[in-house]
Amino acid sequence: MDLPLPPPLSGNNVGSFAYLTVKDRLPVILTRVIDYLHRERTSLGSRYGMAAQEGCKEVVGRLSQMKNEMQTNKDLQLLQAQPTNPHDDSELWNHQFESYVSEHEVTPKWFTASWLYVECHMYARIHEALFLCNALREFDPFEEQKQKSLEDSLPAIEALIEKVSTTCTTLSSQTQDQLKQHVLTFFEVSLWGNRCDLSLSGGDERFQEGDVLLSLEKLRNKIIVNDSNMLWQFLTSLPEDQRDIVLVVDNAGFELVSDLCLLTVLMEAGLTTSLTIHTKTRPWFVSDTMETDLRWTVDKLRSHPGHVGQVAAKWSSYLSDGRWKICNNKFWTTGHDFSEMSKFGGDLYSQLSKASLIIFKGDLNYRKLTGDLEWPTDTKFEDALQGFRPAPLLAVRTAKGGPVVGLLPDQGKDIYSVDKDWNTTGDYGMIQLCTFS
Numbered sequence: 001m002d003l004p005l006p007p008p009l010s011g012n013n014v015g016s017f018a019y020l021t022v023k024d025r026l027p028v029i030l031t032r033v034i035d036y037l038h039r040e041r042t043s044l045g046s047r048y049g050m051a052a053q054e055g056c057k058e059v060v061g062r063l064s065q066m067k068n069e070m071q072t073n074k075d076l077q078l079l080q081a082q083p084t085n086p087h088d089d090s091e092l093w094n095h096q097f098e099s100y101v102s103e104h105e106v107t108p109k110w111f112t113a114s115w116l117y118v119e120c121h122m123y124a125r126i127h128e129a130l131f132l133c134n135a136l137r138e139f140d141p142f143e144e145q146k147q148k149s150l151e152d153s154l155p156a157i158e159a160l161i162e163k164v165s166t167t168c169t170t171l172s173s174q175t176q177d178q179l180k181q182h183v184l185t186f187f188e189v190s191l192w193g194n195r196c197d198l199s200l201s202g203g204d205e206r207f208q209e210g211d212v213l214l215s216l217e218k219l220r221n222k223i224i225v226n227d228s229n230m231l232w233q234f235l236t237s238l239p240e241d242q243r244d245i246v247l248v249v250d251n252a253g254f255e256l257v258s259d260l261c262l263l264t265v266l267m268e269a270g271l272t273t274s275l276t277i278h279t280k281t282r283p284w285f286v287s288d289t290m291e292t293d294l295r296w297t298v299d300k301l302r303s304h305p306g307h308v309g310q311v312a313a314k315w316s317s318y319l320s321d322g323r324w325k326i327c328n329n330k331f332w333t334t335g336h337d338f339s340e341m342s343k344f345g346g347d348l349y350s351q352l353s354k355a356s357l358i359i360f361k362g363d364l365n366y367r368k369l370t371g372d373l374e375w376p377t378d379t380k381f382e383d384a385l386q387g388f389r390p391a392p393l394l395a396v397r398t399a400k401g402g403p404v405v406g407l408l409p410d411q412g413k414d415i416y417s418v419d420k421d422w423n424t425t426g427d428y429g430m431i432q433l434c435t436f437s
Ligand SMILES: O=P(O)(O)OC[C@@]1(O)O[C@H](CO)[C@@H](O)[C@@H]1O
Pocket: 021, 025, 194, 197, 198, 199, 200, 201, 250, 251, 285, 361, 362, 363, 364, 365, 367, 398, 399, 400, 401, 402
């Protein structure tokens, strides 16, 4: 008999990280968007036309109303259909709402529904509020923050790309062991890149200060699940003509650059036959990467002198000659966790099933992998996936509030005794593999 599942993390647990997120962090993020639209309405008018300037008022009205509903624990709302949006997911949202009502016999509310559902709902509603105004449909209220975070990280990016260039020129003359070290180094850089997200900070600046390569050794004991050795074995055991890697990216800015560096090294080391990057179709969790952010990042870095410009020019050619593909799927920005993907995102599930390895970046992907449930930390990773097994998968995330699974029996307690906030600050990381074998 199956054991009952743990409850979901939720804002109804007063004092919990989920509660504090709904109470404090989400209203701050929303207020920033409201203030931005109000302050920048004239410049938005010059960019998107007079109707956009007028539209800002309506959007501010809708968002202020949502903020009030959130803070007074009112119901979540149904979403309006968006027939002209190719990524319209209102049906999925409304179906989830109705299912919640049938299951719980009450409507979902901001502090009582699951944290995952509620937090995702906020971003869908921000997007809806903009989409309902024709002139502001394409406007991304977080674009400026994402771009600034990349610009602020430029010194760290220069150091990292310098390392990519030198690594790639020497790869062919390396021993297997040296190759392994190089590749795993870039997985670690990509891991710590995940500390730079703008949702945890409520939109406050977060960027990579200093050369992360210099801190890798010191940070290694903060990787609480480190399947790097298994990962290396797995990657090198894949048949040479079947190394189709899928990367589900997370935040734009330094993290995205660290991911592109990882892809570059994997490719140059002959560990890939195809590379597909999945991005988001709506502004999401402040800093998540949309296709426009990815293209902007590559173009921006291309205009940079030296190695940065040269490497970014290569990225640009990989994207245009199809060696790197960008994929978008609306399922990523629904409120569903991944155990529900085969049911509600069947097209994505079958696409992912063709991969040799799927790399999931970041905390939110980890929350969706594990259903955002209150799992004991020694739960097996595979059990927490609850049947989600399209292909072997790797989670690379710093712990910022979501569940943590796959630890040894006393490991959670031991880490807690050193640092009480260990699972919410992003100071601890995981490189966690599940090959289902
Ligand atoms: O997925 P990411 O970018 O690593 O993290 C997103 C995140 O900061 O947003 C939420 C806080 O609002 C947390 O779930 C999580 O830590």
